[in-house]
Every structure is written in structure tokens, then in C-alpha cells.
Amino acid sequence: xxxxxxxxxxxxxxxxxxxxxxxxxxxxxxxxxxxxxxxxxxxxxxxxxxxxxxxxxxxxxxxxxxxxxxxxxxxxxxxxxxxxxxxxxxxxxxxxxxxxxxxxxxxxxxxxxxxxxxxxxxxxxxxxxxxxxxxxxxxxxxxxxxxxxxxxxxxxxxxxxxxxxxxxxxxxxxxxxxxxxxxxxxxxxxxxxxxxxxxxxxxxxxxxxxxxxxxxxxxxxxxxxxxxxxxxxxxxxxxxxxxxxxxxxxxxxxxxxxxxxxxxxxxxxxxxxxxxxxxxxxxxxxxxxxxxxxxxxxxxxxxxxxxxxxxxxxxxxxxxxxxxxxxxxxxxxxxxxxxxxxxxxxxxxxxxxxxxxxxxxxxxxxxxxxxxxxxxxxxxxxxxxxxxxxxxxxxxxxxxxxxxxxxxxxxxxxxxxxxxxxxxxxxxxxxxxxxxxxxxxxxxxxxxxxxxxxxxxxxxxxxxxxxxxxxxxxxxxxxxxxxxxxxxxxxxxxxxxxxxxxxxxxxxxxxxxxxxxxxxxxxxxxxxxxxxxxxxxxxxxxxxxxxxxxxxxxxxxxxxxxxxxxx
Amino acid sequence: xxxxxxxxxxxxxxxxxxxxxxxxxxxxxxxxxxxxxxxxxxxxxxxxxxxxxxxxxxxxxxxxxxxxxxxxxxxxxxxxxxxxxxxxxxxxxxxxxxxxxxxxxxxxxxxxxxxxxxxxxxxxxxxxxxxxxxxxxxxxxxxxxxxxxxxxxxxxxxxxxxxxxxxxxxxxxxxxxxxxxxxxxxxxxxxxxxxxxxxxxxxxxxxxxxxxxxxxxxxxxxxxxxxxxxxxxxxxxxxxxxxxxxxxxxxxxxxxxxxxxxxxxxxxxxxxxxxxxxxxxxxxxxxxxxxxxxxxxxxxxxxxxxxxxxxxxxx
Numbered sequence: 001x002x003x004x005x006x007x008x009x010x011x012x013x014x015x016x017x018x019x020x021x022x023x024x025x026x027x028x029x030x031x032x033x034x035x036x037x038x039x040x041x042x043x044x045x046x047x048x049x050x051x052x053x054x055x056x057x058x059x060x061x062x063x064x065x066x067x068x069x070x071x072x073x074x075x076x077x078x079x080x081x082x083x084x085x086x087x088x089x090x091x092x093x094x095x096x097x098x099x100x101x102x103x104x105x106x107x108x109x110x111x112x113x114x115x116x117x118x119x120x121x122x123x124x125x126x127x128x129x130x131x132x133x134x135x136x137x138x139x140x141x142x143x144x145x146x147x148x149x150x151x152x153x154x155x156x157x158x159x160x161x162x163x164x165x166x167x168x169x170x171x172x173x174x175x176x177x178x179x180x181x182x183x184x185x186x187x188x189x190x191x192x193x194x195x196x197x198x199x200x201x202x203x204x205x206x207x208x209x210x211x212x213x214x215x216x217x218x219x220x221x222x223x224x225x226x227x228x229x230x231x232x233x234x235x236x237x238x239x240x241x242x243x244x245x246x247x248x249x250x251x252x253x254x255x256x257x258x259x260x261x262x263x264x265x266x267x268x269x270x271x272x273x274x275x276x277x278x279x280x281x282x283x284x285x286x287x288x289x290x291x292x293x294x295x296x297x298x299x300x301x302x303x304x305x306x307x308x309x310x311x312x313x314x315x316x317x318x319x320x321x322x323x324x325x326x327x328x329x330x331x332x333x334x335x336x337x338x339x340x341x342x343x344x345x346x347x348x349x350x351x352x353x354x355x356x357x358x359x360x361x362x363x364x365x366x367x368x369x370x371x372x373x374x375x376x377x378x379x380x381x382x383x384x385x386x387x388x389x390x391x392x393x394x395x396x397x398x399x400x401x402x403x404x405x406x407x408x409x410x411x412x413x414x415x416x417x418x419x420x421x422x423x424x425x426x427x428x429x430x431x432x433x434x435x436x437x438x439x440x441x442x443x444x445x446x447x448x449x450x451x452x453x454x455x456x457x458x459x460x461x462x463x464x465x466x467x468x469x470x471x472x473x474x475x476x477x478x479x480x481x482x483x484x485x486x487x488x489x490x491x492x493x494x495x496x497x498x499x500x501x502x503x504x505x506x507x508x509x510x511x512x513x514x515x516x517x518x519x520x521x522x523x524x525x526x527x528x529x530x531x532x533x534x535x536x537x538x539x540x541x542x543x544x545x546x547x548x549x550x551x552x553x554x555x556x557x558x559x560x561x562x563x564x565x566x567x
Numbered sequence: 568x569x570x571x572x573x574x575x576x577x578x579x580x581x582x583x584x585x586x587x588x589x590x591x592x593x594x595x596x597x598x599x600x601x602x603x604x605x606x607x608x609x610x611x612x613x614x615x616x617x618x619x620x621x622x623x624x625x626x627x628x629x630x631x632x633x634x635x636x637x638x639x640x641x642x643x644x645x646x647x648x649x650x651x652x653x654x655x656x657x658x659x660x661x662x663x664x665x666x667x668x669x670x671x672x673x674x675x676x677x678x679x680x681x682x683x684x685x686x687x688x689x690x691x692x693x694x695x696x697x698x699x700x701x702x703x704x705x706x707x708x709x710x711x712x713x714x715x716x717x718x719x720x721x722x723x724x725x726x727x728x729x730x731x732x733x734x735x736x737x738x739x740x741x742x743x744x745x746x747x748x749x750x751x752x753x754x755x756x757x758x759x760x761x762x763x764x765x766x767x768x769x770x771x772x773x774x775x776x777x778x779x780x781x782x783x784x785x786x787x788x789x790x791x792x793x794x795x796x797x798x799x800x801x802x803x804x805x806x807x808x809x810x811x812x813x814x815x816x817x818x819x820x821x822x823x824x825x826x827x828x829x830x831x832x833x834x835x836x837x838x839x840x841x842x843x844x845x846x847x848x849x850x851x852x853x854x855x856x857x858x859x860x861x862x863x864x865x866x867x868x869x870x871x872x873x874x875x876x877x878x879x880x881x882x
Binding site for chain 2: 042043047049050053057058130132133134136137349351354538540541544
């Protein structure tokens with residue numbers, strides 16, 4: 001074997017090569033740190049390594065960085081000149097911080113997310129995506145690698161602005177918590193937008209649509225950047241007084257939980273978009289949906305606690321309102337998610353079938369997390385049912401202990417929850433039956449299936465509304481039974497005017513019956529999916545696993561373990 | 568001599584439809600360890616589609632393909648560890664040099680530390696890219712890019728290599744070097760599935776070939792096997808010392824001979840028998856009293872076989 005000419009790569013890979021190491025303790029410490037960093041880089045995501053190398057050589061990156069740096073200098077000089085000698089006693093910090101934040105937010109919300117989008121889109125354009133997808137990198141690793149490389153860029157831009165931001169801390173009017181909150185908003189916003197851009201990049205596979213999608217994405221990022229800038233300015237102008245209020249932190253926790261679960265869902269969705277077809281792409285998404293549902297329950301419980309604590313026994317209509325809010329949010333969420341899940345392809349791959357539980361009693365429950373439109377339908381219904389049952393139980397308990405009373409009544413809340421549940425079950429169920437029927441003849445992808453659900457819903461809303469609005473007799477008669485297929489009008493009227501106004505006694509018979517019919521009509525195909533048996537693992541897989549186990553070397557227990565060259 | 572051991576690629580009843588277009592129809596064949604299998608067919612025949620399926624880049628409509636016993640549909644992750652695919656295009660990354668390019672793919676295949684360093688060194692040595700380690704890949708010539716693509720394909724030491732038109736656009740020297748490299752890979756026990764339009768090269772380097780047209784595998788085997796399976800007639804060239812008219816009349820009277828012509832002192836004829844029947848024909852001509860100076864049966868080239876097997880149909 002010949003020797004490769006010395007390169008930066010080879011030099012960097014020379015781990016543990018401490019020949020001729022000086023005796024200085026500082027140099028020893030430096031070598032130790034360098035060794036650990038090399039070990040860490042050794043285990044870094046390959047895409048992160050590649051894209052960092054590319055970014056550091058990229059003209060676009062260098063120019064953007066230089067512009068950010070230059071703008072910071074200009075802002076500093078102009079700001080100091082503007083404030084003049086008053087800088088020693090005037091509160092000049094907020095103004096300067098706002099200027100630096102404005103400079104920072106541009107690359108963080110526009111350049112970094114768009115670069116993340118382009119890096120995935122360019123893989124398709126440059127024909128490198130095929131090469132990437134046949135490596136042993138998983139789709140999750142690919143998405144994570146792209147995201148972390150966006151993070152690296154973010155850190156570089158932050159490093160350009162951070163000395164200036166630190167400078168504002170020395171001025172009057174700015175405190176550390178405001179600076180921390182501002183940077184958190186900027187970074188979390190940028191990471192979230194980058195994740196969204198990556199999902200769009202993963203979805204936009206067709207080159208002809210890339211230009212349109214690029215323009216739409218830039219507009220979306222500009223809008224989001226404007227919003228984040230506005231939020232930052234509010235944070236600066238409000239100062240730190242707001243952080244002393246417990247309500248602020250409660251709201252912050254709610255927002256953070258929305259952010260984390262949505263981020264996880266977007267990440268799983270992006271990974272699912274680029275994963276191989278036989279892989280289980282649905283279960284991670286469903287886990288994140290459950291996490292969001294758990295968060296919704298948590299917010300409601302937290303809100304109840306806060307209200308009860310602050311109002312004591314005088315909550316009045318709060319619990320009924322909470323049930324209505326939960327039912328509205330929950331049914332909208334599970335309708336949207338269900339509309340996508342029921343569009344999944346009905347055949348479970350052999351690979352997924354291998355991972356089914358062998359326990360007959362346990363399988364139907366675990367199978368709800370498995371791919372498939374039937375499992376997806378039941379998963380959405382089961383989650384919505386659980387959510388509504390919990391909120392109703394809480395409301396009924398509150399009623400029993402005499403907390404509630406007034407409007408909307410607990411009766412209205414119960415009707416509202418039942419109607420909302422019925423609408424979701426019926427619309428998803430009948431939509432799924434239409435999709436199943438169409439799939440006998442044509443290929444119906446998930447996007448088309450989603451559109452079928454939306455069209456069905458819009459038809460159910462639009463047709464009775466048009467009929468009533470064009471009828472002279474009915475136009476001014478408020479809510480009528482013509483609107484029973486219209487969830488917006490029915491639920492709106494129920495929440496606003498009570499059970500009697502929407503002829504609740506009739507609807508309570510019709511809507512749940514329609515939902516149960518839809519559910520029963522779907523049960524056969526749902527049961528087929530849920531009762532699928534676990535298939536045995538092929539002998540070749542067992543042999544391979546045994547070979548891997550036998551050949552497995554000593555694995556490092558942490559990234560700080562340095563590989564030693566074998567003798 | 569080539570000794571087949573075990574199939575590293577098994578294609579079973581493979582079908583791939585794109586709407587009404589049947590890109591691959593009921594394709595089955597095997598490629599053994601240490602074998603170079605040539606995949607030939609006109610443009611649009613389904614070569615790339617079936618190669619992409621075997622490489623886990625596409626899924627079959629029906630059927631399956633196994634790589635080292637693992638299904639490309641059910642276990643693509645295990646297949647990918649054992650397979651290197653070189654498509655008919657070179658995927659370029661901006662702002663990267665040769666060694667960084669190989670380093671990225673070595674990392675992506677899970678090679679760590681010294682294992683990765685050695686793999687990069689070996690790939691560069693094998694593909695003769697040692698002197699170009701720091702050269703930006705955008706500045707490489709077509710031949711160098713093909714070498715680099717081969718280096719990338721073999722970086723994780725896969726047992727199976729799938730090469731789609733690797734010699735396209737290469738100059739004669741680069742083609743010869745590529746052929747030698749592929750020969751060395753097969754000698755190392757790797758299965759190589761290669762497609763090319765340059766049939767003379769495939770005939771030289773492949774142990775067996777598969778001829779594909781309109782998504783269907785029309786013939787599989789060595790060139791001789793396919794030739795004998797598909798066509799028993801062969802062209803025979805004969806030269807006698809006697810007057811040609813006599814031998815021409817003798818041959819015209821025979822049922823097993825047709826298309827008789829006399830050109831440049833040679834009798835050219837088409838004989839409808841195999842080697843044994845040709846030997847009998849020669850013996851009978853000599854026994855009749857003709858002084859035979861030359862009797863040669865023309866060996867069919869891969870081009871002849873290809874032209875005979877295929878009909879030039881495209882989808």
C-alpha cells in the first residue's frame with residue numbers, strides 16, 4: 001500500500017500521535033484537548049463534517065459573514081457617534097441592542113434556513129442524493145446532519161455579533177436576562193425555521209417546482225423573520241420586569257412545549273420523506289403526535305390549576321369553556337393528522353411486519369402506532385376520545401364539587417365534546433371509505449387522500465350553507481338542521497347559544513349514529529391491519545446478527561474515548 | 568478458470584412498472600462471487616431501472632432481488648453495507664477535493680479513524696488518484712471523475728459492485744485502465760454487475776452476459792452459450808484447390824447448407840448444424856474428393872449475438 005500525500009485530513013486524523021510532545025503542562029493540556037476534540041469530530045455526523053468543510057470554503061458564506069461583521073462595525077460607530085458623551089449616563093443599551101439584533105436576525109432567519117433548504121434541494125439537483133441514500137446513513141442522520149450544519153453556521157454568525165451584544169451589556173438599560181432571552185428567541189426561531197425549510201426541501205423532490213417553492217419559502221422566511229424581529233424588539237422594550245411574573249414562565253413553558261414537539265414532528269416528517277419505502281416511517285410521527293396530545297392535556301391541567309388557585313371555588317364557566325377549547329383544538333388537530341394518516345398506503349411492508357408484537361392481546365394496541373390507514377384512523381379516534389374523556393371527567397368533577405355554573409353550561413360542554421368527536425369520526429371514516437373505493441381503480445397518494453378529506457369537509461360545510469343562504473324562508477332563521485353536516489356552524493352555535501338553539505336533542509341522535517356507522521363500515525379493514533401476525537425473521541438476518549455480535553469490537557463508552565491504532 | 572461459488576446477487580421475478588410502461592418484466596438471474604456479469608441492451612431497455620432496484624434506490628412493483636441473501640426491499644440497510652453502486656452520472660459536491668470527497672463517503676459508510684484512513688489510501692491507490700488528493704473535484708477530467716466514482720463505490724469494500732455505464736465518455740487508455748481495475752476487483756472475489764454499450768469491452772471482461780430488451784431478459788450465459796442457444800446456424804468459409812463450380816454444385820445439392828457464394832477465392836456458406844455437423848460436412852467434402860485447403864467456422868462476437876437476440880425495440 002502506498003502512502004497518501006500529507007493532507008489536512010491525514011494530519012487531523014492522526015489521533016494519539018504525541019511523539020515528541022513537549023513537557024510544558026500547557027502544551028500537554030492543549031494536546032489533551034485537541035485529542036478529545038479529534039475524537040469528537042471522529043464521531044460527528046458525516047454530513048456535518050462535509051458541510052462544515054464546504055461552508056468554510058463557500059464564497060456565499062464568507063461574503064455573508066463579512067457583511068454581518070461590517071454592519072456590526074458600522075452600527076457600533078454610528079451608534080456611539082449618535083449617542084455621543086451621553087453614553088456614560090443615558091440608557092443607550094436598548095437602542096444599540098435593537099440595532100445588533102436587527103443585523104443578526106437577517107442571516108439567522110433568512111440565510112441559514114434557506115441554505116438548509118438549498119443543501120437538501122441541491123442533493124437532488126446535483127445527483128448526489130442517490131449516492132447519499134445508498135450509504136449506511138439513516139434518513140434521520142441525514143436530516144440531523146443538515147440541521148447541525150445549519151447550527152454551525154448560526155454559531156459563526158452569532159460569533160460575529162456576540163462581541164457587539166456583549167458591548168451593549170456594558171451600556172445602561174440592558175440586562176443579562178434580556179440579552180439571553182433575545183438570543184434564545186433568535187436561535188430557537190432560526191433552528192425551527194431551518195427545520196421547516198429542511199422538511200420543505202425533503203418534500204420538494206421535483207425540480208420543476210423548486211423555483212416556485214424557493215420563492216414561496218423566501219417569502220415565508222421573510223414573514224417569519226419580520227415576526228421574530230418584532231418579538232425581539234418587544235423583549236428589548238419591555239425589559240426584564242415581565243420575567244418576574246410567574247404567568248410569563250407558564251406561557252413560556254407552553255410555547256416551549258409546542259416548539260419542542262412541533263420540532264420533533266417536523267424532524268420525523270422530514271426523515272420520513274427521504275426514507276426508503278419499506279421502512280417504518282409512521283411510528284415516529286405518531287409518537288410525536290402523542291407527545292403533542294400529552295402537552296395539550298398538560299396545558300389544560302396547568303390552566304385549570306392556575307385558575308383554581310387564583311379564583312378558588314368561583315371558577316364558574318371556566319371548566320365548560322375549557323372542555324370546549326380542548327374539544328375544538330383536539331378535533332381540529334386529530335382531523336388534520338387523521339386526514340394524513342388515513343392516506344397512508346394500506347400494505348404493511350414485510351420489514352415492519354417482522355417488528356409486530358407476538359403477544360395477541362398486546363398487538364391491537366401497539367399496532368395503532370404502525371403504518372397503515374386503518375391503524376391511523378383508529379389512532380386518531382383513540383387519541384381524540386381519550387382527550388375528550390379526560391377533559392369531560394375534569395369538568396364533571398368540577399361540576400360535582402360546585403365549581404362551575406353559568407354559561408356555557410356543563411351540558412353544553414358535554415354536547416360539544418360529543419358532537420366534535422362525532423364529526424371527526426364521521427368525516428375521517430367516510431373520507432377513508434371514498435379513498436378505499438378509489439384505490440380499487442387508481443393510485444391515490446397521501447396528498448390526494450388528504451385533499452379528498454378536505455374537499456369532503458368543505459362540501460359538508462359549503463353545500464348546506466349555500467342552500468340556506470339562497471333560500472328565502474331559511475335565510476334569516478338562524479341555525480337549522482340543514483346545517484347538521486356543517487361542523488363550523490353547528491359547534492359555533494352550540495357554544496354560543498346552547499343546546500336548545502341547535503336542536504341538540506335531535507343532533508345527539510343523528511351525529512353519533514353517523515359516526516358509529518362510519519366507524520363500523522371501516523372496522524373490517526381496520527381489523528385486518530390490527531390483526532396482522534408477526535412474520536418470522538429470515539434466517540439470513542439471524543446469521544448476520546450473530547456475525548455482527550461475534551465481530552463487534554470493544555465499543556467506546558463515550559465520544560471521549562480515543563481510538564488507538566491497532567498494532 | 569472461473570469457478571462459481573455462491574450467488575451474491577439473486578434477481579427473482581423482478582417487475583417494475585411506471586404507469587402503463589413496463590420497465591422491467593419478469594427478470595431473473597444470478598451473479599456469483601468473483602464473477603463479472605455484463606448487462607447489455609439498447610437505451611430504455613430497463614438496465615438502469617433494474618440496477619437501481621438492486622442498489623436499493625427504487626422498489627420493484629413485484630418480485631425481489633437479494634444481495635448476499637438480503638432482500639433489497641426488506642433489508643436495504645444490510646444490502647447497502649455490502650453493495651457499491653456507481654451510477655451513470657457523477658454526483659458533484661461544490662468546494663471539495665478528492666480526499667475530502669472520499670473521506671465523506673467513508674464516514675457515511677461508518678468507517679472510523681484508521682479504518683477510514685486506510686480505506687481512503689487504498690481507494691486512491693487502486694484508482695491511481697494518489698497525486699490528485701488535494702485537487703478540487705470540479706477540476707477533474709471525465710476519466711479522473713470516473714476513477715474517483717469507482718473509488719467512492721469501493722470505499723467500504725463491498726462484496727457487490729454495480730456499475731452503470733462506467734466506460735461512457737472515456738478515452739481508450741482510461742477504458743483499458745478501468746477494465747483492468749474491474750478485473751482485479753473480480754479477482755478479489757467481488758461480484759460485478761456492469762452495463763455498457765461498448766460490447767467488445769464487455770465481451771473481454773465479462774464471464775457471463777445478460778441481454779435485455781423492453782424490460783425483458785432475453786438471454787443469460789456466456790457469449791458461446793447464448794450463441795448456441797439462440798442460433799445454430801453459422802457462417803463457414805471454405806477454400807479448395809479444385810474448380811469452385813464443382814464444389815459449389817456439390818454444396819447446393821445439400822439440405823444443411825444455404826446462402827452459398829464465391830468471393831475472393833473462398834466459398835462462403837451458411838451451415839445449419841453445430842460443431843459436430845460441421846466436422847461431418849468437412850469429412851464428406853474431403854471424402855467426395857475435393858482438396859480442402861481451408862475450412863473455418865466464424866466465431867460469433869458479442870455484437871453478433873446481441874444483434875441476433877434483440878430486435879431493436881424500444882418502449
